[in-house]
Amino acid sequence: xxxxxxxxxxxxxxxxxxxxxxxxxxxxxxxxxxxxxxxxxxxxxxxxxxxxxxxxxxxxxxxxxxxxxxxxxxxxxxxxxxxxxxxxxxxxxxxxxxxxxxxxxx
Amino acid sequence: xxxxxxxxxxxxxxxxxxxxxxxxxxxxxxxxxxxxxxxxxxxxxxxxxxxxxxxxxxxxxxxxxxxxxxxxxxxxxxxxxxxxxxxxxxxxxxxxxxxxxxxxxxxxxxxxxx
Numbered sequence: 244x245x246x247x248x249x250x251x252x253x254x255x256x257x258x259x260x261x262x263x264x265x266x267x268x269x270x271x272x273x274x275x276x277x278x279x280x281x282x283x284x285x286x287x288x289x290x291x292x293x294x295x296x297x298x299x300x301x302x303x304x305x306x307x308x309x310x311x312x313x314x315x316x317x318x319x320x321x322x323x324x325x326x327x328x329x330x331x332x333x334x335x336x337x338x339x340x341x342x343x344x345x346x347x348x349x
Numbered sequence: 350x351x352x353x354x355x356x357x358x359x360x361x362x363x364x365x366x367x368x369x370x371x372x373x374x375x376x377x378x379x380x381x382x383x384x385x386x387x388x389x390x391x392x393x394x395x396x397x398x399x400x401x402x403x404x405x406x407x408x409x410x411x412x413x414x415x416x417x418x419x420x421x422x423x424x425x426x427x428x429x430x431x432x433x434x435x436x437x438x439x440x441x442x443x444x445x446x447x448x449x450x451x452x453x454x455x456x457x458x459x460x461x462x463x
Contacts, residue, residue: 274449280390286439286454327390333448336405339392 246270247332249340257348262317264343266330275313276331277304280342286329289315322347352376355440355455362430363463369426370458372440378453380404380446381423383415386437386457398423399446427460435462 247268256262266275274293280286290297290304292313297304301320306313317324325347330340353374362368374381382405383395396415397405403415412428427434437457443450 276451278454284437284457284459286441286457288451288453291449291451329392331392331448335448336394336397336407337448337452342390 246338247330247340249328249330249343251343252341253344253346255346255348256320258321260320260347262320262324262345262347264315264328264345266313266315266340268311268313268330268332268338268340270332270334270338272332272334273308274333275306276333276337277313277315278329278331280327280329282326289328317345320347322349353440353442353453353455355438355458357458358456359459359461361461361463364430364432366430367426367428368430368460369424370438370440370460371422371424372455373422374440374442374453374455375421376442376444376453378442378444379420380443380450381417381420382441382443382452383423383425384439384441385409386439388436392439396423396425397446404446430460430462432462435460 276291277289301318303316327342329342331337356371380399382397398417401417414426417423439457440455441452443452
């Protein structure tokens with residue numbers, strides 16, 4: 244069993260919908276990374292957060308350290324948001340979740 | 350300017366060959382990493398170097414040998430390539446060691462072993 248679990252594995256939504264991707268982890272950490280992997284393969288760091296909430300444009304990430312859970316939300320989703328979203332828990336090293344493949348249909 | 354660059358982007362080779370993938374970062378970071386992404390898109394760390402010193406060495410076959418000539422470069426050499434080595438290999442860097450630091454990823458090298 245992976246120490247970092249994401250749900251859903253795949254998500255297809257219509258343009259404009261509010262998107263939520265969840266991440267749960269079993270390792271004891273005090274922060275979490277969210278990454279985005281574009282269809283072309285490149286990986287970009289979106290957030291690292293240790294408490295509460297962070298916002299960047301239409302992306303919002305929240306974390307509850309006690310419950311070992313984090314969510315990534317996308318408001319007013321757009322086809323260009325289509326990508327794989329990966330959460331990663333830092334400990335001795337980064338442990339990655341299995342990724343959520345998001346497809347936004349125009 | 351590319352922050353973390355890798356060459357080549359694609360590498361197709363025969364089983365048994367030896368190949369290298371190069372990585373360079375111009376961010377002035379102290380720490381560099383190699384990750385492997387398998388066919389199921391699962392990322393896993395292989396190695397990490399901090400200021401040219403190996404700090405993370407996961408359980409990978411010793412056919413894989415990282416080399417860091419200076420802190421801006423971390424190359425990956427693979428001997429006697431096997432079919433199972435086919436994957437996308439990502440290089441990354443961070444300002445300091447420790448997985449709490451933001452990491453910047455290279456574009457990846459897709460290795461196909463025939």
